[in-house]
Amino acid sequence: MSTVNFDHISASQLLPEVQDAMIDAIRHNYGNPSSQNRFGEEAMEAIEKARMHVADLVHCKNPKEIVFTSGGTESINHAIKGVAFANAERGKHIVISNIEHNAVNRSVKRLAQMGYTVTSVSVNEKGRVDPDDIAKAITDETILVSVMHSNNEIGTIQPIEEIAKITKEKKVIFHSDAVDSVGVVPIDVQKLGVDLLSFASNPYYGPTGVGGLYIRRGISIWPIIDGGIQERNKRAGTENLVGIIGMGVAADLVAKHMDQRYANAKNLRDLLLRELPNYIDEYFVNGDPENVLPNLVSVAIKYIEGESIVLMLDDENYTVSTRSACATGSLRASHVLLSAGLSHADAQGTLVITPGIENTEEDIMGFLEALQGIVTSLRAISPLYQRPANI
Amino acid sequence: MYSKTVMDHFRSPRNVGVIENADGVGEVGNPICGDMMTIYIKVDEDHIKDIMFQTFGCGSAIAVSSMLTEMARGKSIEEAKTITNKDVAEALEGLPKNKLHCSNLGADALQMALKDYEDRKAGITRPESRRQEETHEHSHGEKCYCPYCDTEIMESATFCKACQSELEEEHH
Numbered sequence: 001m002s003t004v005n006f007d008h009i010s011a012s013q014l015l016p017e018v019q020d021a022m023i024d025a026i027r028h029n030y031g032n033p034s035s036q037n038r039f040g041e042e043a044m045e046a047i048e049k050a051r052m053h054v055a056d057l058v059h060c061k062n063p064k065e066i067v068f069t070s071g072g073t074e075s076i077n078h079a080i081k082g083v084a085f086a087n088a089e090r091g092k093h094i095v096i097s098n099i100e101h102n103a104v105n106r107s108v109k110r111l112a113q114m115g116y117t118v119t120s121v122s123v124n125e126k127g128r129v130d131p132d133d134i135a136k137a138i139t140d141e142t143i144l145v146s147v148m149h150s151n152n153e154i155g156t157i158q159p160i161e162e163i164a165k166i167t168k169e170k171k172v173i174f175h176s177d178a179v180d181s182v183g184v185v186p187i188d189v190q191k192l193g194v195d196l197l198s199f200a201s202n203p204y205y206g207p208t209g210v211g212g213l214y215i216r217r218g219i220s221i222w223p224i225i226d227g228g229i230q231e232r233n234k235r236a237g238t239e240n241l242v243g244i245i246g247m248g249v250a251a252d253l254v255a256k257h258m259d260q261r262y263a264n265a266k267n268l269r270d271l272l273l274r275e276l277p278n279y280i281d282e283y284f285v286n287g288d289p290e291n292v293l294p295n296l297v298s299v300a301i302k303y304i305e306g307e308s309i310v311l312m313l314d315d316e317n318y319t320v321s322t323r324s325a326c327a328t329g330s331l332r333a334s335h336v337l338l339s340a341g342l343s344h345a346d347a348q349g350t351l352v353i354t355p356g357i358e359n360t361e362e363d364i365m366g367f368l369e370a371l372q373g374i375v376t377s378l379r380a381i382s383p384l385y386q387r388p389a390n391i
Numbered sequence: 392m393y394s395k396t397v398m399d400h401f402r403s404p405r406n407v408g409v410i411e412n413a414d415g416v417g418e419v420g421n422p423i424c425g426d427m428m429t430i431y432i433k434v435d436e437d438h439i440k441d442i443m444f445q446t447f448g449c450g451s452a453i454a455v456s457s458m459l460t461e462m463a464r465g466k467s468i469e470e471a472k473t474i475t476n477k478d479v480a481e482a483l484e485g486l487p488k489n490k491l492h493c494s495n496l497g498a499d500a501l502q503m504a505l506k507d508y509e510d511r512k513a514g515i516t517r518p519e520s521r522r523q524e525e526t527h528e529h530s531h532g533e534k535c536y537c538p539y540c541d542t543e544i545m546e547s548a549t550f551c552k553a554c555q556s557e558l559e560e561e562h563h
Contacts, residue, residue, distance in 0.1 A: 303447065304447065305425070305426075305447055305448050305449055305452075307449035307450055308401075308448070308449055308450055308453060311398075311401065311450045312402075315402065324425065324449070333423075333425075343422070344421075344422045344423045345422035345447075348422055348425060348447075380407065380408075381404060381407050381444075381445060381446055381447075381453060382445060382446070382447045383418070383427055383428070383429040383445035383446065383447055384422070384427065384447050386409075
């Protein structure tokens with residue numbers, strides 16, 4: 001039996017069209033886009049074509065507002081540090097939510113070492129930020145608000161439009177980490193009202209190591225990588241031509257097939273959640289059932305630990321993720337799960353299941369059967385499941 | 392990541408379960424540190440006649456518990472007392488550095504079960520829970536490594552001088 005990937009949030013196979021375009025570029029399009037010769041021109045043309053597709057995907061009317069980066073992490077670092085540096089004279093206060101990705105958390109932590117101050121706004125038990133809390137956190141010193149569009153561990157989608165209304169009124173720059181949303185749910189930067197939006201290419205079957213940052217025209221931001229004048233002087237360094245070409249093709253494909261992909265993902269998610277109680281008991285689903293990514297199920301299975309489940313599922317040819325302390329290597333439970341109110345034990349038993357476009361209903365049913373056996377055997381070992389009376 | 396022996400003991404753990412009316416019980420860890428382990432022993436003529444375990448934890452915690460029970464079974468109390476974390480880790484053909492704390496947990500649970508046995512024999516009763524409530528202490532002499540550059544560091548270190556990394560999380 002071939003391996004069923006339910007860990008698309010970590011990795012996906014590139015779509016054949018993406019593979020072909022990239023291989024073709026490796027073979028035939030090797031110019032430096034900054035060169036004035038024919039090779040350079042061909043390379044630059046390919047980059048601008050990709051930029052157009054990527055801009056279309058996020059409904060950005062002016063492709064010049066898209067900067068290519070080395071992925072979501074760089075985009076986020078650029079947005080946060082670039083805005084903080086460029087606007088330091090206006091103020092040094094930043095507002096984030098308390099379930100942001102570490103690319104955000106560690107960027108603001110670095111800024112805090114340099115004299116910036118940070119307010120981290122708590123989410124509710126569904127992992128959602130209350131826009132009023134963001135409004136209350138903003139002071140005269142605030143230059144930037146950064147709230148993720150969707151969370152990679154619980155799938156909760158934030159009220160970005162409402163937050164954008166507040167930041168616009170208070171004249172504060174607003175960035176959203178949309179790495180797990182772009183290419184998965186429809187994203188329209190105009191409608192959302194964000195000033196900056198970070199995203200990558202791999203969530204929609206493009207290559208890793210390439211991403212984008214939408215920077216609304218007129219936003220004051222510094223580069224964080226200095227050198228040449230690539231990317232309209234916003235991101236120095238010779239472009240990752242092959243990666244950008246792959247990202248462009250992936251963006252074009254997902255923009256054309258968004259409705260169908262969304263419907264398929266939601267169908268598998270609904271099936272998994274509907275059938276789950278027929279296979280295991282004593283679990284709960286993390287996140288917000290009404291505002292959630294269609295391709296992510298985050299489930300806390302009581303009395304057992306995530307890494308054990310992942311290893312056993314791997315033996316049965318199903319790949320999933322966990323956010324348990326053991327698996328992350330940090331020996332700390334996920335800050336996202338704890339912030340959403342989970343106990344340590346429940347956080348340890350959380351699985352993140354992310355089906356993708358190649359998965360079928362049969363895959364879901366096979367997975368549930370495998371999971372049932374694994375939960376039973378791990379609970380048979382667990383001292384939390386059956387505590388004998390003589391302890 | 393794991394050796395074949397670790398995966399074997401994880402996939403088919405030996406001696407899983409509870410001994411009713413055990414002569415000694417040792418329990419260490421809690422879900423906050425990621426693992427929890429209970430060891431039950433039955434003693435006959437000063438030898439460990441039966442030993443069982445229950446574990447909440449990762450693959451290496453389960454493998455450690457299983458291997459430990461295999462190593463201790465049949466041993467005299469005095470022999471069992473000499474089983475160290477290192478012995479268990481070596482019998483498993485090594486553990487990843489960031490999982491070495493799991494082996495400590497196993498040996499600690501066994502030593503607690505042995506102590507509990509001796510306490511009961513000496514008539515020291517503990518009507519309260521035998522469970523160690525606080526986060527288990529790491530054994531002295533355990534080495535810690537920077538998770539980023541693998542340099543040996545102090546257990547209490549919050550900064551790695553070698554690679555200038557902040558260590559905001561535990562790093563055993």
